[in-house]
Amino acid sequence: MLSLLEKMVNTDSGSYTTDGVLKVAGFISDVLLPLGFDVQMLPSSKYAPHLLARRRGSGSKKLMFLGHMDTVFDEGTAKRRPFYIEGDKAYGPGVCDMQSGIVCLLYALLALEEAGYTGYGELKILFNSDEERGSETSEQYIIEECSKSDMVLVMEPGMPGDYVVIERQGGGIFNLDIQGKPAHAGACPLDGIHAIDEAAHKILALHGLSDFSLGRSVSVGVIEGGTRSNIIPEHVFMEIDLRARFHRDGLALMKKMQEITDASYVPGTKSTLTKVMYRPPIEKTPGNLELYQTLVTAARKLGIPVNETYCGGGSDGNYTSAQGIPTIDSLGPIGSLEHTDDEYMLVETLFSRCKLTALYIVELTA
Ligand SMILES: [Zn+2]
Incomplete structure (x- = not known):
């Protein structure tokens, strides 16, 4: 997991660095294609294409995962301050927001594959390339795809305090x-x-x-x-x-x-x-609360602490929640100081949130 994360963080993938974002999309496809996902690139008029992947299962529930491949950092940042680990933290551009959220989901899917679990109706992944630009060219895709899903799980970073977000400004x-x-x-x-x-x-x-x-x-x-x-x-x-x-x-x-x-x-x-x-904001709807309750059940089984909170910043979950689709956000590894040179991710949470994501998918769909 750490070596994939290192490769991604060390690839400049700011919203305007189209080549780098495409390279990150390549790393992701390399994991998803062997897992039997159908991967397509959705055109963007201004940024790198967005990645949409889906795989059908044997059950009925349709899950959509959201994340973004772009960061806020300019070209040259990865070279200036590449990925490194010191103590219990990992550093580097986009390590927390949100390359680790992508890696966390990919490895959860690998774990489900290894366990032979296909109890879901559909797993759909939309990783856009312009989230840090307000999802200017992907908003329509997000709205279109979430309306065909039963729930949306956003892999944005978790917050210190073991938080996930079910209410967002x-x-x-x-x-x-x-x-x-x-x-x-x-x-x-x-x-x-x-x-x-x-x-x-x-x-x-x-x-x-x-x-x-x-x-x-x-x-x-x-x-x-x-x-x-x-x-x-x-x-x-x-x-x-x-x-x-x-x-x-x-x-x-x-x-x-x-x-x-x-x-x-x-x-x-x-x-x-x-x-x-x-x-629009993510409001604390009964659907969002239900998603959280299922997460708590999964977390208890694994002995992983989890809390819910309100968050001041926006994410693409805002679009899906406004469509009335139950949405839970910040399922990714925990970190902080996003959008700054001091951005970090707590290394241990890359593994714990990955386990949690895998079991969560099972709890939601079994
Ligand atoms: Zn983000």
């Missing part, structure tokens, strides 16, 4: 453009329409929508505008982050953001709000 990225009119700031300022003045009002109004105690927030994270101090600024661009614990809050926030966009504080400005992406 939703979130989105929006762009806001404000158009004003330039003028000489000294000679004829009143001939201009001040886009930055408008932006200042809008930012305060947008931030006023946040209520962190209720898990909903709006934050302007990027702002660009103006050219010279002596010119009334003509244009402002903002990138906005939205978070919501409940889908109804997400919808309400988007409606209010549109109202703020449409209102002009500085007469004559014109504003346009564009949705880049929105992932």
